Amino acid sequence: MALWSGRFKGSADELTQEFGASLPIDRALYRQDIAGSRAHASMLAKQGIISRRDMRDILGGLDGIERDIESGEFHWDIADEDIHMAIESELIRRIGEAGKRLHTARSRNDQVATDLRLATKALSRQLMEANLALRRVLLESAERAGSQVMPGYTHLQHAQPVLLSHHLLAYSWMLTRDFKRLSAAFDAADASPLGSAALAGTTYPINREMTAASLGFSRVTENSLDAVSNRDFLLDLEYACAVMSMHLSRLAEEFVAWSSSEFGFITLSDAYSTGSSIMPQKKNPDFAELVRGKTGRVFGNLVALLVVMKGLPLAYDKDMQEDKAGALDTAETLTGCLAVMSGMIETMTVNGDAMRSACETGFLAATDVADYLVRKGMPFREAHAVVGELVLACEKRCCRLEELSLTDLQRICPLFEDDIAGALDIDSVVRARTTCGGTAPEAVAVQLERARACIAEDEYVINALSHIVEMGPLA
Known part of the structure; x- marks a missing residue:
């Protein structure tokens, strides 16, 4: 029986239970939910709203539940609807009356908003780390490229010669901007809505700053209506991911072309290629194509959330249950894409002679x-x-x-x-472009130094991030 069933005479239909349940998706937020409950229980005891004995029972019960989830021994029941009800129901079953006091001065509305903000912070940092890993690989590849020259293109037509290192660094700068967008999404999520209750706040003498600090938030939200109905921070994350996915897709497209017989600029490692079921000579850039293809998924998730939110009145509406699946899928998809691109670049072979030979056509000078x-x-x-x-x-x-x-x-x-x-002379043409941001070796050397400095700065940013509640398994 649902914890909210007191007002109802009949039980929910099995079909509507399954249709309305978010548990298969939001169970990935169990660490965030348990962390929020720990902080809430500790605050309630500090404020004298529940006893310290109840607090100790609640914390002990939550510890046991978390251990069981981690070990795979926890029983999930679709009748519990969501992660919040699943954990609270089990807590009450384990510790009795004390468990029923945990929900004092909170609602599922501020609870889910808290979980989701904590998850957004964790996902943002996870993606920031993956972003940095790819930038390091791009930087190393640019350094290895040295003075290798290739055609630069506009409209996919030969335009002017550039250093391969210059071309690779263009993507490094795109990813540097992507990092800043992820950092902005982290900051947008870094406000605690806990204590906003259903929509209007609570009559209990709670301490919102205490729970915020305990959970690693830098501040509390300013308006209880906005706090439970806001998903801007999640849109910020999905937008940052969409732009970064677009950048990866552009790079993947170049690798697909460059590895073709027509270009022959690079040879992808066997580990990042596949064959054909009928043509034995084929070596296909399938993983670059998948990175390119998964961009549609990431874009779709962003548009889906925008559409969910576009017509909602204040405050919480059940439509918002659809906020999590896309965001979790986007983060998992993009994390995989970043890792695949890193490995692909690390292991590819650059065919410098083919690149230079291509510079002899198209009137690049x-x-x-x-x-x-x-x-x-x-x-x-x-x-x-x-x-x-x-x-x-x-x-x-x-x-x-x-x-x-x-x-x-x-x-x-x-x-x-x-x-x-x-x-x-092609080398002279390249050497002549010494302006800031140009392709001359001396200008590219400056770029490399600046790219290294940006990576160091962003490593500092990640290390300085406030306490993070890590995500549970997304699958």
């Missing part, structure tokens, strides 16, 4: 030839047109810019001299 003419006194727009004419001439001859003779060049523009050779 064209902009530098235009800049050469600008230095000779020609306005850039005119120089742009001249080089366009040179490219057309090369296409007709099926040759490269550097294969044109000085006579050929001067026939189109007399400003060309022997020193044009420097503007056509």
Whole structure:
């Protein structure tokens, strides 16, 4: 019989019990729920609302329940609806009257909000750590790449040559911003709603600051209505995950292309590839494709929660029970994607010769030839047109810019001299881009130092985070 059944004559239908239960999902929050109950019971005793003996019985009972859940010996009953009722029902069964006093001055509404905020903090930190791990791998790969040159692209067309290290660092900076979004989600969740009760607060002389501090929250929520109905912090987490998943998908797409026969820029490790059931020669980048594909799941979870919340009146509504499955799935999915991408990058082989060979097509030095003419006194727009004419001439001859003779060049523009050779050399083109954030080796060296510093700063951020109640198994 449900703990709320006093007002009802009949029992719930088996179908509606199953339909309304969140226990299969929110049982992953058992550590958060038990931690919240411990803090609440200790506060009630400190405030003289329950006896210290009741508190000791409650804490002992909660300890036993947690041990049984951890060992797999706890019996889950779908009739309990959710993790809160499952634990409280078992506590009452084990310790009797003292267990019935635990729910004094609280509601499931502030209880679930507390659990979910604690879970959001734990998931945010878990994802922040995985984010850092991938950034370290990207940094190491960029350092190993050294002076390897590859074509840079716009519109998937050859554009200008860049260092491979420069290209990899672009993703490191994306992930650095993702870390900040996760940190913001952590901060948004770092306020305790416990004590808001159902929606209006409570008449008991509770101490909300005490429970907040006990649970590792930096502050308490300011409005009881908002406290039990707010899921902004969860949206912040899912948004941060959605953006990071999009960044991983872009990188995965590049790896799919780069590992193809057409590119041949990288060879993925056998551990991060699969074969074909019919074509024995195949080596497929399935795990990169899965990272790309799982982005749809992560996006879908964010949109689902936005739709759940969009029309809800204050305060708590049962619709909000749908807030957890997507968030837990997103965190688990993205944690796996980050780990797979880290392993893929760590174990891949870079085919530097193929990358350099690709730089010989697509007229990658064209902009530098235009800049050469600008230095000779020609306005850039005119120089742009001249080089366009040179490219057309090369296409007709099926040759490269550097294969044109000085006579050929001067026939189109007399400003060309022997020193044009420097503007056509790929390594010189790369070395010339020394501006802050550019692809020249010296500029990339500065980037590497800054990326290392950002990783060190973010490691400090993680170490400085307040007490975390770790998640239970998500599966």
